[in-house]
Amino acid sequence: MKIEQMTSKQLKSRKQMKKFLKYLVCILVAAVMLFPMYWLFTTSFKTATNVAKYPPQWWPNPWTLANYKELFMKRPFIKYLWNSIYVAVLMTGGVILFSSLAGYAFAKIKFKGNNILFLIILCGMMMPIEVTIIPIYTALSGLKLADSHVGLIVAPMFGYCGAFGTFLMRQYFLTVPTELIEAGKIDGASQPLIFIKILLPMAISSISTLVIFSFLQSWNDYLLPLVLLSDSNKFTLPLGLSLLSNEDGMKWELVMAAATFSTVPILAVFYMCQQKFMESLSMSGLKG
């Protein structure tokens, strides 16, 4: 039956059916995604013996803050948290700055070697870090920079994250009509001015994606800090988490607590940001 032929009542119920299905699918998907998170969250509030219980305790009984207390009072997780935060922020800042500049240039500025240089950067994403970590470590220890956060910030910034960022920004800037840039040039603006005043504000969505991506890469990175850092005062969260297991196995309840508080704040930030992020997109003055 074509839409025009349906009665308004049938239209309404069809619409409701669609809505119901939509919500059903959303809920199912959300359940699969959220279940491990739920498990993580609830286990972090269980006592040590209840963690291993079978059948598993779906709802902690009793709820206890002992695990968090242990992490923050008896173990230096505040320090690890701070290290993780400032390394991630610095790395992300650097990536945004350098990638958006480079991405724009690759997308819109004609210069010799544009394509070749871009492909070289693209290739940088292709060698697994598990093997390049050793030359990087050797070089850094030669420079006496091994046991510091410098390597943690610089290596991904000019490595996988930087390459990804450049790629992402380039792809975005390709969709910007050249007329806009030409208009700026006619008005006498130089390239840096065009970049800062016109293009950067437009690229908010891609930049937000890049922020999320780079921040998470740094936040959850385990291998780089493991190889580069020795002093446990400099450890980031993932390393701190791995110290919770020794020859007697893993302390599940503490691991879950550490994992929860490395995850939940970011989720909260994401939840708040994605509203603004979507809002800014629908307001972008260029299209429609």
Next chain:
Amino acid sequence: MKKLSCVLLALAMSFSLLAGCSGNSQKEASSQNSAENSSESSSAKAGETTELKIAIWGDEARAAAYKETLAPFCEANNCTVSIDLIPIGDYFDKLASQLGAGTAPDVFWLADAKEAPFIQGDWCVNLREKLESDPDYHLEDFYEDAINSTDYGDGGIYGVPFSFGARGIFYNKTLFEEAGVKTPQECVADGTWTYETMFDLTKQIHEYDSTKIGVKLWCVGQITNGVQNFADILSAYGANLLNEDSTEFILDSEKGLAVTKMVYDAIYTTGGHAKPGDDTAFVSGNVAMARETYSYMKSMANGDIEFEWDVVPQPYGGEGKNGKLYTGYAYWCANASSKQADLAAELVKYITTSENLLAWCSTFMSPRTSVMESDKIINLGDGYPSADKVKAAFVDSIEERGLFTYRGTSQWTLIQTVVEQNYEMIWAGAVSIEDGVAQMKEDVTALLD
């Protein structure tokens, strides 16, 4: 042209890096000889504090505790100590990369037959002279097998063992009583505690409640260590994975195959043994019997366990009581390529005196007679089994049956991996036991020295 010269420049840089690496390490090798002279003179310099770096696995609490233990040493030798923590799963990987880059700590731990490439690579100081020359150290107090286990042919002591021990069988008394099954302690009392009996008890528990695990032969956190986990049961029946000096694979003997089949049946046919990959902890109350270490008792007594538990020695094999029990060793080692190798060796000597090992014996059972015969190691206090039970399971069993360990080889980590992988193929039912063991033999033999 420009591009070509850039590429050449880069190549030149990388080659010089390589040359630099081998150059550096050669420098370090020669400094190994002069280390003794230079550090002696450096520590003699008045007012100059040297810093010793130690790498251990564990957590911050353990690091702090070691710092306390080492405080008198630091005062006496005018030095400070910094302790690096490396997660146990990545310990050897990281240590190897540090040694290769020349940034390794002055003192480190080695363990479980993985020490072979480190010792054979001349990375550890030979401590024999230093330890023998000091009568107050009582080198003879150490169990002979233990102290000589780092001797790879030249009579040296490259690491002092500080942790060893046979496993015991922990069992859930409450569960046994509920199920009305004879407890292991009772079997020990009337002399029927064999592996057959143990698997029979497993079957009975499994029939009583199929959601409970009857027995778990792999220790907590070590489900992926086929070499260690089955060492005891193989030895009890006169079989083993490798021969005494690790030059031959012998699991494919008749007894070896029979034992493998026994374990396979316990997992799949009669059921009751934990499935591979299942790491349900004994503390959960869902495991009737578990093979665990001495230090596991600490985690049992710390939690609020809701059931009664007890500990017995490992079962005997069908051949009678002549199967040796398996142990691994963990060692304190001094870095031979360190600029302070002599001071590092002094530290190792200090931390492994009878007094200090005794101080740590509730965490690490140490192979010194003075430690093993002390009261401290069996009188653990409230919440633990009584002293005589602890003694029977962990001390007397060693005396009665003796211990064996696996001699490391240069590719031991890979051997462990390969053994594990082949066991997995057998457990996964992808190959028959005979084929699986045959493949294991092929893979392992290719890696033996």
Next chain:
Amino acid sequence: MKTSTEILSQKTKKHQSLNYRDSKWGYLFIMPMLLGFLIATVFPIIATFAYSMTNKNMMSRTTDFIWLENYIKLFSDKTFKNTLVQTLQFTLLLLPTNLILTLALATLLKDKFKGCGFFRTAVFTPVVTSVVVWGVLWKYIFQSDNGLINAVLRMVGITGPQWLMNVDLAIPVSVFVTLVKGLGMNMIIFIGAMLEVPRDYYEASSLDGATKIKQFFYITLPNIAPSIFLVLILTTIGSLKVFGQIKALTEGGPGTSSYVMVYYIYQTAFKNYKFGYASAISVILFLMIVALTLLQWTMRKRWVYYED
């Protein structure tokens, strides 16, 4: 009176000088990233190529050049061949499912509706979790006896298979876990791109009687083509380089049935200390990825708009 050629050459010169000024900025803008990149990434890659022709052992004090010996050894390495095949299997399973599911999810969740923020965050949650923790959680869920899935199946009377101890299931299960983890990231890239497509296009087309499906294929897809290309390349590279999931979930097991390239490289370098050999394997992987990416790059001219 200037001839037409003279006027033309004057214009070309002005055009050229404008371009010159532009290209100066071009180089300047890319300079920080490029320079840092050469030092932090290109140099280690070249070093890896160099190491692949040596017998470097993590703990040996000397290293010798053995030229192509490592590569020759690779030819007869059975594990290497299996690993290669398994890595490709992993990629071929992951790539299409990821692409289709993320496009579907993006379409579902791009418009504002009650609870969309919650659902978007839900899909994004696995992305935020660390790979290790995620893998360990799912390892517990997939456990043979008391894992969640088999426990639920047992309630309905089915005995579930040993998910992670089965040579045929190890890779599919790993793909599933990796898939669920990565959907969120690609989804937001697509949502971002979809929201940029001007509304008028949709309005105009629905006036012409186009169905939602037709709109999707003829308006949405072409307009987000650069993003699709981006996600395609990223997912290819990511799945060929997968490591953390495998390490946490199956450790390459049972046996070597879920060995992937990077896991094999890691084992060889860090557990067996054979760094030279591991570098050779990495070089092969690198060349594979470069080849595949270049392939996709050259094909893009056919179906991606907005590129000059």
